[in-house]
Amino acid sequence: MNSTYAIEVNGLTKSFGDQTAVQDLHLQIEHGQIFGLLGHNGAGKSTTIDCILGTQTASAGTIHLLGADPIKDRKHLFQKVGVQFQENAFQLGLKVNELCEITHSLYKNPLDWKEKLAEFGLESKAKKTITDLSGGERQKLCILLAMMGNPEVIFLDELTTGLDPVARRDIWKTLKQLNAAGVTIFLTSHFMDEVEQLCDRIVILKNGRPITSGTVAEVIEASDAKNMDEAFLKLIGEDIL
Numbered sequence: 028m029n030s031t032y033a034i035e036v037n038g039l040t041k042s043f044g045d046q047t048a049v050q051d052l053h054l055q056i057e058h059g060q061i062f063g064l065l066g067h068n069g070a071g072k073s074t075t076i077d078c079i080l081g082t083q084t085a086s087a088g089t090i091h092l093l094g095a096d097p098i099k100d101r102k103h104l105f106q107k108v109g110v111q112f113q114e115n116a117f118q119l120g121l122k123v124n125e126l127c128e129i130t131h132s133l134y135k136n137p138l139d140w141k142e143k144l145a146e147f148g149l150e151s152k153a154k155k156t157i158t159d160l161s162g163g164e165r166q167k168l169c170i171l172l173a174m175m176g177n178p179e180v181i182f183l184d185e186l187t188t189g190l191d192p193v194a195r196r197d198i199w200k201t202l203k204q205l206n207a208a209g210v211t212i213f214l215t216s217h218f219m220d221e222v223e224q225l226c227d228r229i230v231i232l233k234n235g236r237p238i239t240s241g242t243v244a245e246v247i248e249a250s251d252a253k254n255m256d257e258a259f260l261k262l263i264g265e266d267i268l
């Protein structure tokens with residue numbers, strides 16, 4: 028099994044009973060790209076990520092993550108792939124430094140989390156519990172934890188939902204720095220300004236099916252729109268908005 032892409036998906040289909048969440052999805056994501064998977068609520072974005080990570084089994088299709096099989100090679104991939112913790116995965120009573128220590132201990136080649144905490148402006152929060160952090164601070168901590176193992180690829184699902192404009196820009200800066208250091212980023216987002224700012228390439232899903240792909244500029248041009256917001260609305264159609 029091999030692939031020169033960071034992530035390669037061929038004909039991914041995932042059904043839950045008689046409902047098809049993702050249908051015949053093909054992705055070829057180069058190393059070092061910021062890739063955005065877009066779509067309305069329930070379009071199939073999280074299901075796609077789950078299948079790529081091997082936490083869900085695909086109904087059909089093949090997936091290569093860093094050239095490996097996400098299910099068979101999960102242990103090996105764990106060291107190379109960072110995943111954003113969902114808020115409900117945190118034990119909220121833990122202190123920031125405790126959570127960092129625990130996560131740090133899981134990896135063979137972890138980063139210096141104290142240095143990163145300072146870089147993220149969270150140094151003074153080390154002894155606070157997760158519940159004491161603001162939404163933006165929690166999201167930064169999520170990125171830090173996802174980066175802990177020095178991953179080659181990082182998955183971020185709806186990273187800036189619920190954040191104010193300043194916190195969102197802060198997160199964008201962090202992601203750009205991470206990407207400049209060579210990390211491939213796979214993200215989902217409902218914010219088209221964010222997509223325009225960050226993504227090298229995008230795919231839009233509608234009801235589980237890919238309806239368009241390309242760079243942001245290509246998608247805007249192909250849909251004869253003024254910006255990504257308008258392109259998204261045109262492509263998705265008003266019936267589901």
Ligand SMILES: Nc1ncnc2c1ncn2[C@@H]1O[C@H](COP(=O)(O)OP(=O)(O)OP(=O)(O)O)[C@@H](O)[C@H]1O
Pocket residue numbers: 043046047048066067068069070071072073074075
């Ligand atoms: N475990 C499951 N069992 C049954 N149906 C599921 C399951 N997980 C997802 N689905 C269904 O699959 C479809 C795609 O869901 P998914 O969570 O992938 O969408 P999404 O694009 O991530 O949505 P959102 O933007 O709201 O997070 C939805 O109709 C959802 O109800």
